[in-house]
Amino acid sequence: GISVHTRTAAESIDQKGKVVRAIHRETGEIRDFSYDQLVLATGARPILPDIDGLSLSGVHTLGSIEEALGIRKEIDIGRRKVVIVGGGLIGMEVAESLTERGADVTVVEVKSHILPQLLDREMAHLVEKHLAQNKVTVRTSTTVLALSGDEEGRVAAVKTSRGDIPAELVLLAVGVRPNVTLARDAGLATGPLGGILVDETLRTSDPDIFAGGDCVENRHMVTGAPIFAPMGSTANKHGRVIGDNLTGGSTRYPGVLGTVILKIFDFHVGATGLNEQAARAAGIDPVTAVTPGPDRAHYYPGAKTLFLKGVVDRDSGRWIGVQAAGPGEAAKRLDMAALAIAHGIPLEGIALADTCYAPPYANALDNLVHLATTLENKMKGLSDAYTPQEVKEKIDREEEFVMIDVRTPPEYRESRIDDPRNRLIPLGKLREQMATLPKNSEIVTYCKTSLRGYEALRTLRGAGFRNVRFMDG
């Protein structure tokens, strides 16, 4: 059977004696619980930023239902000027719900774009635009320095690196931290991110003690590195693995991809795996593509746009991440991507997958199928465009190719790529000088905006040059 002891706080673990000592919160009674196997599910709590003014009235974290009810009450009695510190997942969800309750919300984010762990900059910008349309003010690249109050001890303003923001209510949403006091005091190992260290069976450094949920560190399935990913869905799955292993099973938890989805007004926003920035930080050379498109047949009533961004490891050809944003359906594409990444389904496996098709649900080629196809083309070099970054890398690798600057001589004089591969042939002169170009080398054309570069590519291809690209952007 199951006995539940409420208002009873575990104080310490005696690993040798296999006893948990607990104290009753009201009576103060101390009680020892002996165990054969023990499970720690101590969760996480909101991080408090290291600034002055946290104890002012009107400053809240987002860790409990009591706090949520308190915040709602303050809004309802007219405290409408709300500043949310932190533009992550929780900050965004709260920004939406308080705006819909009538609040005037400003989100302050220290990084250069919102949802920085989730999205690359260009995807985040789509979301920032949507927030602005819904009257949420977003201040990025802005550090909160302190909270200041009035004479009555109520918060009045948020002092930031970019000036003061008036505030009647301040919500701290800068993340959560695992609760590991009990585990650490018992001498259980914790990881580099501060969570309890567990193996794939979710055993801690003491094999008779399991831990799961927000108090542990997970393993990232792409990088293999530790990741702190406190999600209810992950905690649920931990529960199943622990339950199975407690009763003699040998289930292994495969790790996480950091999959997240959230609704922000009419946008569905999410990601799974690594974004481009995180891929580069992990030493991966990414190939990326962004594919906007309708989320169902474009002629079907209610079709909405979804932006997908895919990230592939250039060396292995493996999917490593997908991001989604827009009013179009996103969860389906992210969940398919999560399976593709976790199970090493190649791009072609998605590009040719037998997915659901009917006008109310998808195009004949689903958005993720289209993304896979686009990434495959890029991987096969079938795309006509190089990014400036790619051209730079070709130069760095000392590849042999010819660059043709098709701008005008005055533009060329003003600024140019100083490299022996580089030649100036203004677009108007391309036909007459074409004979001087090597037929067997790769040619990369470029201009200022890429328009003339693309025209030069078409001209050269029309004249029989096969290995021509243009530099994009």
Place this chain on the structure above:
Amino acid sequence: GISVHTRTAAESIDQKGKVVRAIHRETGEIRDFSYDQLVLATGARPILPDIDGLSLSGVHTLGSIEEALGIRKEIDIGRRKVVIVGGGLIGMEVAESLTERGADVTVVEVKSHILPQLLDREMAHLVEKHLAQNKVTVRTSTTVLALSGDEEGRVAAVKTSRGDIPAELVLLAVGVRPNVTLARDAGLATGPLGGILVDETLRTSDPDIFAGGDCVENRHMVTGAPIFAPMGSTANKHGRVIGDNLTGGSTRYPGVLGTVILKIFDFHVGATGLNEQAARAAGIDPVTAVTPGPDRAHYYPGAKTLFLKGVVDRDSGRWIGVQAAGPGEAAKRLDMAALAIAHGIPLEGIALADTCYAPPYANALDNLVHLATTLENKMKGLSDAYTPQEVKEKIDREEEFVMIDVRTPPEYRESRIDDPRNRLIPLGKLREQMATLPKNSEIVTYCKTSLRGYEALRTLRGAGFRNVRFMDG
């Protein structure tokens, strides 16, 4: 470049000379087109049932936009009594759209339930109920014998094996057949299902002739058998494979799962892979589970029920099919299932997948995750219930176990399982006779409705018997 010749019908293919002879539909001009490689995309056309009355006015197939416009016109001038012959995908889609246009629709299906290729009976029954709620009459197990008309040659009734159905408009939706005349006349091989035979590169029996879309047979990814699955999404993917292979690539089309989705009023209905019936027909011993559940957090506004049915191959443990029906979101679950089936992702890979979680999109355990978990439990024998079929198989395998009929002696006398394993111990006598039961053999309890059987299981487990199941249903 691409030249398009409209109103030009290909008449014959000269494979040796590599020439297609075509005729202009208006001028009658004959023209030969020579080719290096040729692609056939001749599509499919509606099957006409072999019955009298097809030429009556008011009888339509569903093969062209002209026909669709004609049908709409007839509805709009007041011909509201519509009989749709065929309860498959197209029949259902048309039933919905004509009902919404004001028609009074009856669907006649020869099989015992609608969507017979897609759904097992219990799943189809959910859809039939929903059709009835939307005033569509469904007549299953009903064979259309003939169409009868009035003096003016207009259709007036559909004669069936179960009586006449008055009709002002009859739509024939009994399926489509590949157009293979051109291919067959040229001597290209066709398959057992009547489609053009192609290999994985989508080459026909002549390696310089490709074929794709509704005119070819596909390979089913689970059974490896030929399948005729005319879907726009498949045709699109064929196009990509052929395009790549025409230009020197070597892309292989992996085959199909028969994935289908359709909207029927407020229901989302679909399937991928094999249903239970198809699995048995293919000689597979299936383990199945049906899991109804809300499509997002049950407390989130707009949460709707989705029924999922999963089919697993008992021997290999592999997913082989998933069906979905209900007002809840279905496409996401089917697409994930399609990937799991195609790429051999084990049940555990879905049960522990890092899928999207937020209340507007899913439960902490997504519906498909829940289905995978349930199937895993069944595969591991962790489910408390045996189906009658499973008990029969245990007897057939001559397994050693004890069956306890916990009904009353009168019920026992009326009908019983005649098998030496079987014992009558009425529920009320179970405690006193318990000592006579073997502690080490498996015990299966049963009654009439499974209620007393389950109570007996609880009683025995409470008394320390560990290996007890009950027979369900």
